[in-house]
Amino acid sequence: MDCVGSVVDVINTYLFAPLVEQVSYLRSSGANVNDLQTAVRRLMARRNDEQSNLKAAENAGQVKTDIANNWFEEIEAIKTEFDALENKYSQGTYMNCWLLYNLSKRSVELKQMASDLLNEQFDLVRRPFPKSVIEIECESIENQQSTQHMLQQMLDCIDDPEIGIIGLYGMGGVGKTTLAGKVNNHFKKNFCFETVIMVTVSAIPNIPSIRTSIGKRFGLDLSNDNEDDARELLLDALRKNKFLLILDDLWSKLELKDVGIPHPRNHKGSKILVTSRIQDVCTDMDARKTIKLRPLSIDESWNLFVEKSGQHVTADHIKRSAEKIVGKCKGLPLAIVTVARAMANRHGIGEWENAAREMEQSATELRGMKEEVLVPLKFSFDRLENDMLRSLFLYCGCFPEDYNIEKEGMLNFCVGEGLVNKIGSLTTARNKGEALIGSLKTACMLEDGEDEDSVKMHDMMRELALWITSPESDCSSKFLIKAGQSFKDAPEANQWLNATRISLMDTKIKELPELRERCPKLTTLLLRHSKMIHTIPPxxxxxxxxxxxVLDLFDTQTLECLPDSLSCLVNLRVLSLRRCKRFRSLPALEMLQQLQVLDLYGCLSLDQQILGSKCMGTISNLRYLDVSLTKVSFSRGVISHLLKMEDLRLYNAHNIRWRVSSENEKWDDQGNINNIDVGELSHLTNLTSLDICFKDIKISNWFKPLAKKIRVLILQRCRDIKQEAIRALNESQNLQFLSIQECSGLTYAPTCLKGRLEIWNCTNLEKMLDGAEEKTNQDSFQRLESLDLKGLLILERICVGLAPLKCFGNLNKISIFKCKKLKMVFTKGMPRFFNNLKSIAVESCDRMEVIMETEEEDGKLEGSNNDRVISAFPKLEKLTLLHLPLLVEAHNNHIWHCPILKEMNVDNCPRLEKDPLRIQTVHGLQVINGTEGMPKSRMKRKFKRFKSNEGEGSTH
Known part of the structure; x- marks a missing residue:
């Protein structure tokens, strides 16, 4: 029985049960299809919900996961098959059993698949994987060659393995962000970095925001992490990548470690580029290379303007006005684009002429200039470190457009602002002024001037200063500025009343208004270079x-006198009448007891005694006095009462004579009141700088204490000179000009001075420098820039023996005249290379044979004739050789290589007629003057013949 039961179970399991299941597909076909319809309907509902969720997530920046993508594809496959199945089922009256069976069975299978998909759980979306570079939209620089050059320079720095951090700085609106964007986009096609990220930092850095912005590029959400965790997560992500990070618009140092950014020196191959308006910020960020982005050139500015405004601006009737407008922008792209957009739809000549006038008088009148240019630029002003910097910036706006502002002229500002009283001395105030100027330059709010002693203000920065100090501004300082040749009429009296500073510099104004009300805030009146003002209202x-x-009348050339009301200026600290050539009468100064600077330099017509006995209160405060090139005089005892005097300039003060009390000369109270005892100078214990001329007096021990304070010194006909006294000049760090004339007692020349040295007609001077005597003094003639020797009848050598290594290293000009015994200029013991020498002039030296004495190792062999070529004068531009009867050549059997020589004057050098000077140039001489008796054309042919046979380059 057990055996029979087992057989029955096997038959039931493997035969009847499957048979029943298969039969049920036929019996339940309608129910199966209906169940499938229900399952598909539910599945499609979830699909629709998930699609809505997906759209919202994608709008938020997330992307669909791969598993979600497969899920939607499987649903579409089921839906497609269900639609076909349902269509077949609706035609059931024509189906046979076999077809109905298959349809029912597939319905069950699809239902199960639909149920599985309906219940499946998965991540619909994910954060996007970071792109290597996200392209940034920025302005084209296609027609800006200088900007393209800067871009390449930056890319070269990024490519340099020795440079980890690069700094780009420049004034606001000059295009730093555009250029940084171009750097970013460059690496879209140049796969040098795994990740390139550009982040704007702004004035007040929000470190969590910066960190989050960088983190997003790596798929990190750091917004909810605590500070330490977020920093470590970002640090870890960056360390795993070779990155370029661009930090745009920094205003102060950003600590990389606080953000979570590894320093490139610890992460080789990665780079950081920072941009700022302030050079010091780039340096503070440890930038190994800082690059200044300068304004566009004239042509580039014009091309940008045409691009943004339209071709109609090139029409003849518009172009002239348009060029004036563009010129006013001074290459600042922000200003150019703003003006171009404002004028894009203007076609009438009147509209353009009016716009040019508005730009000339006040750029704020033009649409968009205030909001789009000046407001962004003002951010630089607001971010300056202190009020003194802001005040100096606004002061610079008082100068005319494109004015070269001398740094020394800033002394007026420093004194006027009371800096001397605050920090103790004129020297310290001057140094403070230098530091302030440096800070404004590094903030790109001032620019380099035409030389190292001056600065300039960009026109848009000047417009900013004018706008800040205008009546419409909320700034407390209100300036009245009418500076420049376009102004012919002085502002009316009522405009003066609320001004704190008034500038009428460089105008054509002839008369000033009569004032009838107080100007209670006025601290500065600048009238310099207004050469048509001949009188001040009396x-x-x-x-x-x-x-x-501050009262600045510098170079008001027709001004002859000042009214007596000058004595009312009881708070006056600075009075400048510098270069007022016709000025002849200075009112009494006894009431000006705050006066610290009195500048009368170049008042050639001023012939009166000043600072008399009634002015003792005034002179006790004076710290700077310049009466050079005047005819003023002092009564005895005045000099000794200048107790606070720091800078005294008496250079070529024609009516001031000095005497030494030990000479036992008698005073003549009637005729020689201008003779001042040199002992009075010893009372000036605060003196740091002295310009002075001594004539016909003994130079002895009294001179030693003064020597180290002297800046400019002229000695004339001082026949009794103690050499120890003259040697004391070597202790001066301030000596810039020394002229010794007709001093027969001179046997030693001071060697430690900067600037210019003249020695004329000193008949007992045999040498300028003795190497043996000066071997312990490495500064000998190291800072000298110009050497002028004339009438030194027994001078045989400039240098005897071996000169110090850097001797004459800064010399740029040497002139030798009537030194009868001198045979050569540059002897063996002197340096063989004069890298800064631009001009050599030798005249009327009867025994001069060669300019440079030969040493065996001089030069290198060149050419088929094995000539020795020496490159001693790489910057020589002018060579003058006149009246030298024994001169054979420049350098014995050597060729001078002077690549930039432009002018050569050779006259009455008869021994040069047979052979020309052996000189190589690169660009050719512009001027050649032939020797006496030899036409210029012949001299030039000889020079050319040498050039073509033995040298390189060409002449023309």
């Missing part, structure tokens, strides 16, 4: 300016 003009601290 009645009470200065009476209404009792707070005036």
């Amino acid at each position: 009645t009470n003009f200065f009476q209404y300016m009792d707070h005036l601290s």
Whole structure:
């Protein structure tokens, strides 16, 4: 029985049960299809919900996961098959059993698949994987060659393995962000970095925001992490990548470690580029290379303007005005684009002429200039470190457009602002002024001037200063500025009343208004270079300016006198009448007891005694006095009462004579009141700088204490000279000009001075430098820039023996005249290379044979004739050789290589007629003057013949 039961179970399991299941597909076909319909309907509902969720997530920046993508594809496959199945089922009256069986069975299978998909759980979306570079939209630089050059320079720095951090700086609106964007986009096609990220930092860095922005590029959400965790996560992500990080618009140092950024020196191959308006910020960020982005050239500015405004601006009737407008922008792209957009739809000549006038008078009148240019630029002003910097910036706006502002002229500002009283001395105030100027330059709010002693202000920065100090501004300082040749009429009296500073510099104004009300805030009045002002209103003009601290009349050339109301300026600290050539009468100064700077330099017509006994209160405060090139005089005892004097300039003060009390000369109170005892100078214990001329007096021990304070010194006909006294000049760090004339007692020349040295007609000077004597003094003639020797009848050598290594290293000009015994200029013991020498002039030296004496190792062999070529004068531009009867050549059997020589004057050098000077140039001489008796054309042919046979380059 057990055996029979087992057989029955096997038959039931493997035969009847499957048979029943298969039969049920036929019996339940309708129910199966209906169940499938229900399952598909539910599945499609979830699909629709998930699609809505997906759209929202994608709008938020997330992307669909691969598993979600497969899920949607499987649903579409089921839906497609269900639609076909349902269509077949609806035609059931024509189906045979076998077809109905298959349809029912597939319905069951599809239902199970639909149920599985309906219940499946998965991540619909994920954060996107970071792109290597996200392209940034920025302005084209296609027609800006200088900007393209800067871009390449930056890319070269990024490519340099020795440079980890690069700094790009420049004034606001000059295009730093555009250039940084170009750097970013460059690496879209150049796969040098795994990740390139550009982040704007701004004035007040939000470190969590910066960190989050960088983190997003790596798929990190750091917004909810604590500070330490977020920093470590970002640090770890960056360390795993070779990255370029661009930090745009920094205003102060950003600590990389606080953000979670590894320093490139610890992460080789990665780079950081920072941009800022302030050079110091780049340096503070440890930038190994800083690059200044400068404004566009004239042509580039014009091309940008045409691009943004339209071709109509090139029409003849518009172009002239358009060029004036563009010129006013001074290459600042932000200003150019703003003006171009404002004028894009303007076609009438009147509209353009009016716009040019508005730009000339006040750029704020033009649409968009205030909001789009000046407001962004003002951010630089607001971010300056202190009020003194802001005040100096606004002061610079008082100068005319494109004016070269001398740094020394900033002394007026420093004194006027009371810096001397605050920090103790004129020297310290001057140094402070230098530091302030440096800070404004590194902030790109001032620019380099035409030389190292001056600065300039970009036109848009000047417009900013004018706008800040205009009546419409909320700034407390209100300036009245009418500076420049376009102004012919002075502002009316009522405009003066609320001004704190008034500038009428470089105008064509002839008359100033009569004032009848106080100007209670006025501290500065600048009238310099207004050469047509010949008089100041005589009645009470200065009476209404009792707070005036600076009165600048520099170069008002027709001005002859000042009114007596000058005595009302009881707070005046600076009075400048510099280069007022016709000025002849200075009012009494006894009431000006705050006066610290009195500048009368170049008042050639001023012939009066000043600072008399009634001015003792005034002179006790004076710290700077310049009466050079005047005819002023002092009564005895005045000099000794200048107790605070720091900078005294008496250079070529024609009516001042000096005497030494030990000479036992008698005073003549009637005729020689201008003779001042040199002992009075010893009372000036605060003196640091002295310009002075001594004539016909003994130079002895009294001179030693003064020597180290002297800046400019002229000695004339001082026949009795103690050499120890002259040697004391070597202790001066301030000596810039020394002229010794007709001093027969001179046997030693000071060697430690900067600037210019003249020695004329000193008949007992045999040498300028003795190497044996100066071997312990490595500064000998190291800072000298110009050497002028004339009438030194027994001078045989400039240098005897071996000169110090850097001797004459800064010399740029040497002139030798009537030194009868001198045979050569540069002897063996002197340096063989003069890298800064631009001009050599030798004239009327009867025994001169060669310019440079030969040493065996001089030069290198060149050419088929094995000539020795020496490159001693790489910057020589002018060579003058006149009246030298024994001169054979420049350098014995050597060729001078002078690559930039432009002018050569050779006259009455008869021994040069047979052979020309052996000189190589690169660009050719522009001027050649032949020797006496030899036409210029012949001299030039000889020079050319040598050039073509023995040298390189060409002449023309």
